[in-house]
Amino acid sequence: MNRQNMEELNRLGWGRYQLAMQPNLVKSDHVGRVTAESKRYYFLSDGKNEYLAEVSGKLLHRTTGLEDFPAVGDWVLFQTPESKDRAAIHRILPRHTTLKRRAVRSTEEAQVIAANLDSVFIIYSVDENFKSGKLDRFLAIVHESGAIPVVVLSKADLMLENREAVYREVLAMTSGVSIVMLSAKTGEGVDSLLRHLEPGSTCCMIGPSGAGKSTLLNFLAGSEVAKTADVREFDMKGRHTTTKRELFVLKNGQILIDTPGIREVGLVVGDNALSSVFPDVAAIAKHCRFRNCTHHHEPGCAVLAAISSGELDPGKVARYLKLKAEVMEREDGNPKDKRIAKKRHAKRIHKAFRKSSGKK
Ligand SMILES: Nc1nc2c(ncn2[C@@H]2O[C@H](COP(=O)(O)OP(=O)(O)OP(=O)(O)O)[C@@H](O)[C@H]2O)c(=O)[nH]1
Ligand SMILES: [Zn+2]
CATH class of the missing domain: 3.40.50.300 (P-loop containing nucleotide triphosphate hydrolases)
Structure with missing residues (x-):
């Protein structure tokens, strides 16, 4: 990446990203940040110019799910093969968060x-x-x-x-x-x-x-x-x-x-995130006699004891358990859902290829 490119990118927050991730780049790399996304089209900025972009065929081929597509805030490498303001994204730099x-x-x-x-x-x-x-x-x-x-x-x-x-x-x-x-x-x-x-x-x-x-x-x-x-x-x-x-x-x-308003906040989170939302419940739950305690009826349940003693609010514990059940359900995974997700993704790629090759 050349020097001028870097200074302009700093306006878009490149400095912090670079410090955190130290991406390995070569001089010919052209870096941009995704500023908008709509139905698989992306707006990119390199701090100087704006580009309308799609993912390259190569990148498309490497995707295994929605997460592998660019999103707003992503730092990407791109080429401008056709014209000055059109671009193809060929790599998404590793995400910091x-x-x-x-x-x-x-x-x-x-x-x-x-x-x-x-x-x-x-x-x-x-x-x-x-x-x-x-x-x-x-x-x-x-x-x-x-x-x-x-x-x-x-x-x-x-x-x-x-x-x-x-x-x-x-x-x-x-x-x-x-x-x-x-x-x-x-x-x-x-x-x-x-x-x-x-x-x-x-x-x-x-x-x-x-x-x-x-x-x-x-x-x-x-x-x-x-x-x-x-x-x-x-x-x-x-x-x-x-x-x-x-x-x-x-x-x-x-x-x-x-971002557009979110109506449904489906969780894709692990136990640690849950413990961060409910640190008090999570800390007490560590003292339950059984590691897989459900905090409903088990003997030696520290959470139930804390509710009885007034240390924990039962409403809060109920909210914790609700999210916990959801997290566990997702972690266990439903093989049928996994198959459907895979199929849907294959369809998506197929459609994108047809689109980029101009077929209907
Ligand atoms: N009284 C008052 N009204 C506000 C304030 N902020 C926003 N509004 C009003 O609330 C309504 C919704 O505000 P938006 O900024 O469009 O809300 P949004 O979160 O961007 O909505 P989405 O784009 O649908 O996600 C508008 O009618 C605003 O005028 C505020 O601080 N005080
Ligand atoms: Zn318990």
């Missing part, structure tokens, strides 16, 4: 939401109907990703009365995670939030639809970026498609990724 969830309508496959993140803002609006449902799930996928979670309680201007109660409820649910109460209307809390956004670092916003992600992005970017500059129409091999840019560079050099 990977935020993923179970693909919709799949019990098996993981789908990458965004890659190479330093932190993730989990955005929840605290209007009158505040419900903390799914917060555990969002926390679990962020802990699993390796990025640092920050819970952002948005639209604080709409919640004047029950603030303390909501804050305490969220505090009880989030061990060791920073919570910021914020309003993009009044600017309250924005300074606290910015402390979690270092220049050169990459942060992704996730949360339910309508939580205020795009509004916050616009506020931080100081303009209407999320609504205007992001919708791009392009035309590749005679086809038209529209996509939404998701990766933005803010004024002070932070990189912020906006």
